[in-house]
Amino acid sequence: MTGYNFDDIRPYYDSEVKQKMRLLLKDKVFDEVLMILFKNRPKVEMVKFQLRRIKSVKQLQGVFVYDLLHWLVDKTSNGLKCSGIDKLDKKKPYLFISNHRDIILDAALLNVLIFEHGMNTTEIAIGDNLLQYEWIEHTVKLNRSFVIRRNLAPRDLMTASRKVSHFIRKSITEDKMSIWIAQREGRTKDGNDKTQDSVLKMLNMSNKNTISEGFNELNIVPVSISYEIEPCGLAKLKELIKKEHYGQLKTSKDDLKSMSMGMFAPKGRMRFAFGDPIETHFPPAENNEQRNKYIRDIAEMIDTQIYKNFKLWPSNYVAYDMLMQEHRFKDKYTAEEQMKFEIMVEQAMVHVDFPVTDIQERFLKLYANPVINKLKVKNI
Numbered sequence: 001m002t003g004y005n006f007d008d009i010r011p012y013y014d015s016e017v018k019q020k021m022r023l024l025l026k027d028k029v030f031d032e033v034l035m036i037l038f039k040n041r042p043k044v045e046m047v048k049f050q051l052r053r054i055k056s057v058k059q060l061q062g063v064f065v066y067d068l069l070h071w072l073v074d075k076t077s078n079g080l081k082c083s084g085i086d087k088l089d090k091k092k093p094y095l096f097i098s099n100h101r102d103i104i105l106d107a108a109l110l111n112v113l114i115f116e117h118g119m120n121t122t123e124i125a126i127g128d129n130l131l132q133y134e135w136i137e138h139t140v141k142l143n144r145s146f147v148i149r150r151n152l153a154p155r156d157l158m159t160a161s162r163k164v165s166h167f168i169r170k171s172i173t174e175d176k177m178s179i180w181i182a183q184r185e186g187r188t189k190d191g192n193d194k195t196q197d198s199v200l201k202m203l204n205m206s207n208k209n210t211i212s213e214g215f216n217e218l219n220i221v222p223v224s225i226s227y228e229i230e231p232c233g234l235a236k237l238k239e240l241i242k243k244e245h246y247g248q249l250k251t252s253k254d255d256l257k258s259m260s261m262g263m264f265a266p267k268g269r270m271r272f273a274f275g276d277p278i279e280t281h282f283p284p285a286e287n288n289e290q291r292n293k294y295i296r297d298i299a300e301m302i303d304t305q306i307y308k309n310f311k312l313w314p315s316n317y318v319a320y321d322m323l324m325q326e327h328r329f330k331d332k333y334t335a336e337e338q339m340k341f342e343i344m345v346e347q348a349m350v351h352v353d354f355p356v357t358d359i360q361e362r363f364l365k366l367y368a369n370p371v372i373n374k375l376k377v378k379n380i
Helices: 014-026 028-038 041-052 057-076 105-116 134-142 154-173 197-204 211-216 233-246 252-264 288-309 314-324 335-351 359-377
Strands: 080-083 095-098 123-127 145-148 179-182 220-227 270-274
Touching (some): 014 057, 014 134, 028 041, 105 220, 105 270, 220 288, 233 335, 314 359
Parallel strands (some): 123 145, 123 179
16 A cells, blocks of 8 residues: 555564564563562563563463463452444554643553453554663553654655555454544543644544545544542653643653652553444545545544543542532532542642642643543533
8 A cells, every 4th residue: 555664664564473572581670670569589580481472463462461461450449441342343454633631551451451442553653752771662562552753854754654554554444453542642631621733633644535535544532530439640740741831841750750650559440431433424535625525523522532531530520519619519429539639739729839820720621621521522
């Protein structure tokens, strides 16, 4: 379909698994990571022995990664559930577009769920800002991740985006592989999930047909991801304040910290809701303005499903009532749940040590925005 060489961005092939695994197992930093995970040397050596025998991506994910993620879910959450997955055709490739709350877990847990449903795991879009060490690059590419290059000069960025667009379309239409991509670049820091037009424009770069035909062949399924306790909530708050008040951008160290914190911090209950495939029937676009309007319409279709299917927790309702200073949802939480959340607000005030007056309001919005968005599309 394309004249592109995807070798610099694509996941590893099965034929490369043994060689890349050898490189990974020799990596001293990866060894340290295994020690943090498994705590003692004999266990780490046992894991390395297991990994040495892996010959394919499917074997790696089915034998090792799946068990590791289940262990994480049991250890750090009060359970993972999903809805809507039974409506999907197991033999069909989809482009799953979800809200983005956690660097690693959003895609990893989605893959656990579709794997359990008897579907093949997805290829995963990952920003190159996360590939700070060789072992991370090997680990994610062994797990079907492909790389999205960021922070390039405008012309190079356009070329890189076009290549990713062709890769995604080829994966779905020719290789029959599903894909996961976030609705926006970077995680939602304020709880207000919104699909960026730029993500959809990138997907459209490889489209040879009308906008409707091009998007319909991607089989887009919106996915709502909801964690009872916001992953890295306080870190997100700090990032926003640093950026808005001090013009400081997050560093690669911040990303690494968030990756680890998101995995090991308590998450409460977790829900993934799979929506209905998006179908559009626009007449052919006559100009750029119309094309942009269609893109905005598709973004709104995705957002509507993400808002509608988002699982709201007592903490979301308490935050909304505190923010609005009303008791609209008082039947949605107990006095104990309210007290628990108020303690979280107090902790945020203590831990986010910036001389900024609106820390409480920002923290409340992080939890209240999903309620505000759901109210736009549904009576709750």
